[in-house]
Amino acid sequence: xxxxxxxxxxxxxxxxxxxxxxxxxxxxxxxxxxxxxxxxxxxxxxxxxxxxxxxxxxxxxxxxxxxxxxxxxxxxxxxxxxxxxxxxxxxxxxxxxxxxxxxxxxxxxxxxxx
Amino acid sequence: xxxxxxxxxxxxxxxxxxxxxxxxxxxxxxxxxxxxxxxxxxxxxxxxxxxxxxxxxxxxxxxxxxxxxxxxxxxxxxxxxxxxxxxxxxxxxxxxxxxxxxxxxxxxxxxx
Numbered sequence: 001x002x003x004x005x006x007x008x009x010x011x012x013x014x015x016x017x018x019x020x021x022x023x024x025x026x027x028x029x030x031x032x033x034x035x036x037x038x039x040x041x042x043x044x045x046x047x048x049x050x051x052x053x054x055x056x057x058x059x060x061x062x063x064x065x066x067x068x069x070x071x072x073x074x075x076x077x078x079x080x081x082x083x084x085x086x087x088x089x090x091x092x093x094x095x096x097x098x099x100x101x102x103x104x105x106x107x108x109x110x111x112x113x114x
Numbered sequence: 115x116x117x118x119x120x121x122x123x124x125x126x127x128x129x130x131x132x133x134x135x136x137x138x139x140x141x142x143x144x145x146x147x148x149x150x151x152x153x154x155x156x157x158x159x160x161x162x163x164x165x166x167x168x169x170x171x172x173x174x175x176x177x178x179x180x181x182x183x184x185x186x187x188x189x190x191x192x193x194x195x196x197x198x199x200x201x202x203x204x205x206x207x208x209x210x211x212x213x214x215x216x217x218x219x220x221x222x223x224x225x226x
Binding site for chain 2: 031033035040041042043044045048058090092094102103104105106107108
C-alpha cells in the first residue's frame with residue numbers, strides 16, 4: 001500500500017538531547033513537509049522540500065534541521081536549541097507544490113521532553 | 115490578522131442536523147482551499163478541496179467558496195456521531211511554492 005510512514009509513534013527526549021524523527025513515503029511525491037501541532041492549535045510549517053538535496057525553512061524552523069538525500073525520505077532532527085519541543089509532529093507529502101494538489105499526512109510522532 | 119481564521123468552537127449539533135463550519139482567509143490571491151478532518155490524537159485526513167467559486171458536493175459534504183468575501187465553508191448534512199472531530203481549513207498562498215497554511219481548527223461534536 002502506498003503511503004507515508006512516520007516513526008516512532010512516541011518519542012521521549014531528555015533535556016539537551018538531539019532526536020531524529022523519520023518520515024518515508026512511497027507515493028513518488030516530489031514535495032515533503034514537516035509540521036508541528038500544539039494542543040488546540042493548527043499546523044505550523046517547520047521545513048519543506050520540493051526536490052532532493054534542497055529544502056527551505058518554514059515559519060518555525062529555529063531549533064530544527066532536515067535533510068533530503070532521497071526522494072522517499074525527509075528526516076527531521078529536533079536539536080537541543082529547540083527549547084519547547086514537546087508537540088505532535090506531522091510529516092506530509094504532495095505531488096507538487098506549485099499546483100492545486102493536496103497534501104497527505106503520515107500518522108504523526110508525539111514528542112515529549114522528560 | 116491571522117492568515118486563516120476559524121472559530122475554534124466547540125460546535126455541537128444533534129445527530130441528523132446540518133453542521134456548518136466557516137473559514138476566512140486574508141490573502142485575496144489564494145487559489146486552493148482544503149478541508150481536513152482530524153480525530154483526537156490522529157493525523158489530518160483530506161475531506162474536500164475546492165478551487166472555484168460556488169459549491170462542491172461530495173456525499174454528505176458540501177464545500178462553498180466565495181473569493182470576493184474571502185471565505186470558505188464546509189457543510190455536513192445528516193451529521194453522525196462519527197463526524198465528531200476537529201476540522202481544519204487550509205489555504206495555499208498564491209504565487210509561491212509554499213505549502214498549505216492551516217487554520218487552528220473547529221472542534222465539532224455531534225450529539226446522539
